[in-house]
Amino acid sequence: MMARLFNFNPGPAALPLEALEKLQANIVEYKDAGMSILEMSHRSPEYSEIHAQTKERLRSIFGIPDNFEILFLGGGATLQFGMIPMNFLDGDKTADYIITGSWSKKAYNDAKLFGKANVAASSAEENFSRIPTQDELNLSENAVYVHLTSNNTIAGTQWKTFPDTGSVPIIADMSSDILSKRIDFSKFGVIYAGAQKNLGPAGVTLVIMRKDVLDKAKDGLPAYLSYKTHAPKDSLYNTPPVFGIYVMYLVLEWIEGQGGLAAVEKVNEAKGQLLYGAMDEDPEFFRGTVEKESRSLMNVTIRLPSEELEKTFIAQAREAGLHGLKGHRSVGGIRVSMYNASPLAGIDKLVDFMKDFRKQN
Incomplete structure (x- = not known):
């Protein structure tokens, strides 16, 4: 496999x-x-x-x-x-x-x-x-x-x-x-x-x-x-x-x-709470680019303290099996797209990676 x-x-x-x-x-x-x-x-x-x-x-x-x-x-x-x-x-x-x-x-x-x-x-x-x-x-x-x-x-x-x-x-x-x-x-x-x-x-x-x-x-x-x-x-x-x-x-x-749209919606909300919760633990390091009231549950945009650190984050995340985190070419940064088929386990792993990355940097 x-x-x-x-x-x-x-x-x-x-x-x-x-x-x-x-x-x-x-x-x-x-x-x-x-x-x-x-x-x-x-x-x-x-x-x-x-x-x-x-x-x-x-x-x-x-x-x-x-x-x-x-x-x-x-x-x-x-x-x-x-x-x-x-x-x-x-x-x-x-x-x-x-x-x-x-x-x-x-x-x-x-x-x-x-x-x-x-x-x-x-x-x-x-x-x-x-x-x-x-x-x-x-x-x-x-x-x-x-x-x-x-x-x-x-x-x-x-x-x-x-x-x-x-x-x-x-x-x-x-x-x-x-x-x-x-x-x-x-x-x-x-x-x-x-x-x-x-x-x-x-x-x-x-x-x-x-x-x-x-x-x-x-x-x-x-x-x-x-x-x-x-x-x-x-x-x-x-x-x-x-x-x-x-x-x-x-x-x-x-x-x-999965149990229909209500069940999918519940999982999407859980993914958002997990990822935004990790960001809010250190908003100076994982800086969200939008106001909290407008935060998306599909695409989460993040900036780190420097562009070099962002490049390192994206490269190391890929090595850890976390793919596709580069921000859009027009704005840069990091973007986590977590549509319906993106499992909660993936956000769990990403959050663990984020916490380790923050400790090391």
Whole structure:
């Protein structure tokens, strides 16, 4: 057996070992189909069953109401940055954007190409070290939607309570914390997420869209870039990312086996308490980069007293079997990405390593 590292990569990220083992068992021949899942038609009975059951599991585990469509698209969350305003904005309409990091800023920049994009709040001047509060929001009177990024992988911040936007639907990029906790769907018009953090491999993008929001999408768009193309075709307008959807199916099966989303949420909270607790024992040595009220349970960002010490920490951690701890190239430092499939045992080992490293340095 391969000696598996504890994988703290920010994405593509850790996948459940059970899901990988089932994938391995079916990769050459899927069940008794006589071919791999990678080879079979997306119109075949075998894949049709996977497609339908993945949607059913998503709806059941996440609690997705019946008035929401579930779509499997390509292009990552980055394509959604442009598709959303392309479908819902024009020169006379306004959308509000709350900018809390690099990805929400990119989404805002794309929105400006299609209509009026209002910065409802931004923490850029504070190096994205916190999530704006409700009373800081400068929401437009007639916005068609409010866009936010629920968890910021680079900055290490996360929305704990989603803002009150009245009757205006929230459109949320949940790429890095989807299915990490339960949410109230009544606040949202659209939720989208690249799969490569909590759902599966890179290559498939999940879009969950309220049907009345879908009805308001513009006509006359290029076929693939229109949500009205994909919904009635059950995401089969073109060949869907079959492999990624199958891995998502296996990951959802694993979540069910853990006891569902409530159980996963409990483990994520325990990981956060353990790691942040270790940091708070010596905040001068392990300095968190965000305010405590905005701390993410998915991506924890840390600075040490010097960059040289950070390089030593990352190198020695890798030797100890703790992989992927280098901070994003734009900000440096250390980043611990602990998505659903990152086990509590990995955080235990990391915390022990941190304590030993602090004593030695």
